[in-house]
Structure formats: structure tokens, C-alpha cells
Amino acid sequence: MKIIMKYEVKQILTDLSRASYLKKWQKERSSLKQECEHLQFEKKRLQKKRPSDQKWISEQFDKEIRSRSERVSYLEYKIDQLDLLPEGSELYDGEVESVQEIQVGDEWHESGEKGKIVVKDGIVQSIFPDSRGKDIMR
Template sequence: MKIIVTYDVKQILTEESRASYLDEWQKEHASLLRECDHLQFEMKRLQKKRPSDQKWIADQFDKEIRTRSERMSFLDFKMDQLDQLTLGAEIHDGEIQSIQEVQMGDEWHGREQKGKIVVKDGIVQSIVPDSKGKDIMI
């Protein structure tokens, strides 16, 4: 029988990974800022086209702009936190799922718990199948 096991992916912070995260988040921030500017432009254009619906149009666009602004604030927070972390710290970098074979007679304890994959500069450093299992070092 096959089961799905979830693994937390942890990234070890290095100068290279710090620069990569900052670059990725700065690009996303700039993209969101451009989207906000474009939404403002489109809102004004629509309001001129349909003066009777100005309030409704403003409400709809403001909701979208607010969503993007909140995401930008979150990115700013993440960048500030990243600057404060020391090299070697583990950063949560998502989750993945793996299909594993389970047979009669296998030990079940711990199978229902998450495993962990540790990555450093794009290279897998270790895989821990679950909280009770041994590290698989690479």
C-alpha cells in the first residue's frame, strides 16, 4: 500500500540564499507596486467612463489595491526579518509530499508525522523521514 507523507522543506541561510530571497521579494514588491499604479489608472479611467458608478468602482478597486498593499507590507516585514537572521539559521521554505510504500509488518509509529528536508544553496543536505527516524545525510 502507498501513503502520502508530507515533508517540511527548510533552507539553511547563507549569503547566497539571503541574496536570492531578497532579490525574489524585491522583484515581487516592485511588481505589486506596478499593479497598484495600474489599478489606480484603470479606476480613474472607469470612473470617467461611468460617472454614475464612481463609488462602486472605487470600492472594488480599493479592495484590490488594499490586498496588494498588504502583500507589500508583508514582503517588507519578511525582508526586515531576513536581515536580522544569522547565517546558518533554518528558514521554512514550504512543504512537499512524497509517496511511500507501507507493508504489513512495517512500524507505523511516526509515519503520520511530518518529515524534514534541509537544503543549503540548492543542495539537499539531509532528509529526516519523521520525528523518530534517523537523518539521511547526503
């Protein structure tokens, strides 16, 4: 029988991965700031076009702008923290799913347990089947 197992991906921080994260987050921050500017422009344009709906338009656009602004603030925090983290730190980099084959007699791991994949500079360093399991690859 085949089942789907979740693996948490952790990135080991190196100079290369630090630069990659920095570039990625700065690009995302820039994009979000552009979106905020565009939303401000569209808000004003729509308010002029539909003066009777100004309040509603303002509320809707302000909510979207606030959401993006909060994301910008969060990215700026992450960028600041990136400078403080020592090399070798593990950073959460998302989750992936894997199809696993199980058979009668196999050891069962709690369904809430996730496996862990450790990556360094784009190379898989180790795979742990669950948080209690042994390293199955180095």
C-alpha cells in the same frame, strides 16, 4: 500500498541563499507595486466610463489595492528581518509531497506529522521522515 507524505522544506541561510531571497522578494515587491499603480489607473478609467457605479468600483479596486499593499508591507518586513538573521538559520521554504511505499509491518507515523527536508545552497543536506524520526540522509 503507496501513500502521499508531506515534507516541510527548510532552507539554511547562507550568503548565497540570503542574496537569492533578497532578489526574489525585491522582485515580488516591485511587481506588486506596479500592480497597485495599474489598479489605480484602471479604477480611475472605469469610474470615468461608468459614473453611476463609482462607489462600487472604488470599493472593489480599493480592496485589491489594499491586499497588494499589505503583501508589499509583509515583504518589506521579511527583507528587514533577513538582514538580522544569523548565517545558519533555517527558513521555511514551503512544502512538497512525496509518494511513499508502505507495507504490512512498517512502523506507522502519525498522519499529522510532516517530514522535513533541509536544503543549503540548493543542495539537499538531510531528509527526516517525520519530526520524531532519524535523519535518513546527510
